[in-house]
Amino acid sequence: xxxxxxxxxxxxxxxxxxxxxxxxxxxxxxxxxxxxxxxxxxxxxxxxxxxxxxxxxxxxxxxxxxxxxxxxxxxxxxxxxxxxxxxxxxxxxxxxxxxxxxxxxxxxxxxxxxxxxxxxxxxxxxxxxxxxxxxxxxxxxxxxxxxxxxxxxxxxxxxxxxxxxxxxxxxxxxxxxxxxxxxxxxxxxxxxxxxxxxxxxxxxxxxxxxxxxxxxxxxxxxxxxxxxxxxxxxxxxxxxxxxxxxx
Ligand code: C5P
Numbered sequence: 001x002x003x004x005x006x007x008x009x010x011x012x013x014x015x016x017x018x019x020x021x022x023x024x025x026x027x028x029x030x031x032x033x034x035x036x037x038x039x040x041x042x043x044x045x046x047x048x049x050x051x052x053x054x055x056x057x058x059x060x061x062x063x064x065x066x067x068x069x070x071x072x073x074x075x076x077x078x079x080x081x082x083x084x085x086x087x088x089x090x091x092x093x094x095x096x097x098x099x100x101x102x103x104x105x106x107x108x109x110x111x112x113x114x115x116x117x118x119x120x121x122x123x124x125x126x127x128x129x130x131x132x133x134x135x136x137x138x139x140x141x142x143x144x145x146x147x148x149x150x151x152x153x154x155x156x157x158x159x160x161x162x163x164x165x166x167x168x169x170x171x172x173x174x175x176x177x178x179x180x181x182x183x184x185x186x187x188x189x190x191x192x193x194x195x196x197x198x199x200x201x202x203x204x205x206x207x208x209x210x211x212x213x214x215x216x217x218x219x220x221x222x223x224x225x226x227x228x229x230x231x232x233x234x235x236x237x238x239x240x241x242x243x244x245x246x247x
Contacts, residue, residue, distance in 0.1 A: 004027075004029060004108070004109025004110070004126060005105045005106075005109055005110055005111075005112070005122045005124075005125040005126055006020075006023060006024075006027075006029070006110075006111045006112075006125060006126065006127045006128075006129070006204075007112060007117035007118035007121070007122050007125040007127070007128040007129070007180070007183075008020045008023075008111065008112070008113040008114075008117065008128075008129045008131060009113070009114060009115055009116065009117050009118050009119070009128070009129070009130050009131070009177070009179065009180070009183070010113075010115075010129075010130050010131035010132050010177075011132060011133075011135075011138065011162075011165075011166050011169065011177060012081070012138060012142065012162060012165055012166070013133075013138035013139070013141045013142040013145075013162065014131045014132050014133045014138055014188055015131055015133065015141075015188040015191075015193060015196050016113040016114075016129075016131045017033055017035075017113055018193045018196070018197075019113075019129070019131060019186075019193070019196050019197060019200055020033070020111045020112070020113040021111075022193070022197045023111050023197070023200060023201070023204075024110070024111040026197075026201070027111070029108070029109050029110050029111050030104070030108060030109075030110045030111075031110065031111050031112075031113075032101065032104050032105070032110055032111075032112045032113075033070075033113055033114075034097075034101055034112055034113065034114035034115075034117065034121075035084065035113070035114055035115075036070040036075060037062075037065065037070065037097045037100070037101070038084040038085075038087050038088045038093070038097070039075040039076070039080050039084045040065055040069040040070055040072065040075060041058060041061045041062045041065060041084075041087050041093060041097075042080050042083035042084040042086070042087045043069075043072060043074065043075055043080055043083075044061040044064075044065075044069070045057055045058060045061055045083065045087065046079065046080070046083055048061075051086075052082075052083035052084075052086035052087050053086045053087075053089075053090070055090045055092060055093075058087050058090050058092070058093050059090065059092035059093055059096055062087075062092070062093045062096035062097055063096050065096075065097070065100075077151070078146075078151070078153065078158075078161060081161060081165060082161065082164075082165070085164075085165045085168045085169060086168070088115070088169070088172070089168065089172040089173075089174060090174070091173075091174040094116075094120075094174050094175055098120075098121065101114075101117075101121045102121060102122070105121070105122055115169055115175065115177045116175035116177070118130070118179075118180035118182075118183050119175065119178060119180045120175045123180070126208055127184070127203075127204055127207070127208045128180050128182060128183040128184065129183060129184050129185075129186055129200060129203075130179035130180070130183040130184070130185050130186065131186045131188060131196070132185065132186070132187055132188070133187060133188045133189040134189045135159065135162055135163055135166060136159065137188075137189045138162055139155065139158045139159035139162045140155065142158050142162065143155045143158040143159075146158065184200075184203045184207065186199060186200060186203075
């Protein structure tokens with residue numbers, strides 16, 4: 001088992017990113033938004049004037065990808081949304097990005113979100129969530145985000161794009177978007193971010209031995225960190241001990 005890896009998968013705008021960031025901060029684990037990898041590859045191809053569906057160029061861009069590419073501020077446009085889904089269907093691209101993701105999670109544990117974290121990247125993750133919501137709710141969230149960023153678009157085209165991207169992610173042969181058999185399904189259609197976080201935390205403590213406060217390793221860590229300054233520990237669950245007042 002990948003002891004301290006939490007896998008969070010699901011379709012676009014279901015709330016995976018927000019949940020993953022909050023869980024990572026709470027547990028003191030690093031966080032990786034794996035969608036950024038596919039977005040950065042897509043951005044390179046668009047900048048160079050190549051088609052995102054060009055396998056040769058896409059694989060070459062994936063192999064050359066640098067961690068700093070993930071920091072670009074132009075990775076979340078509707079154009080990149082579409083191009084990323086095309087790039088992600090190319091098996092060679094997925095193969096080129098696999099080791100980076102495994103390396104990231106294996107070093108110190110991590111929370112990773114994406115489409116295939118629980119099925120392909122970390123099938124042995126300690127906990128897996130499949131975060132979903134109705135396509136209408138997701139489109140409305142994404143439309144509001146775009147409005148806040150000043151991107152002029154209408155709700156119907158965001159909904160159409162989202163349906164097309166869902167279909168592409170679910171139907172591709174390479175690592176299609178499906179919940180892992182052992183994933184906890186979290187439907188956030190009628191939840192805000194706080195409710196989704198509380199539900200996920202509750203599920204972790206109920207189902208995953210490692211995250212339960214009576215687990216010997218966790219108790220040891222809580223005792224070790226008793227009275228020290230707040231913040232993530234090397235073991236990755238100091239914040240969690242404190243939160244429930246056990247540390
Ligand atoms: O999560 P995000 O919407 O940023 O991902 C962009 C695209 O990257 C997705 O539509 C999907 O096609 C692809 N992706 C993937 N596998 C992942 C993460 C993202 O195929 N683990």
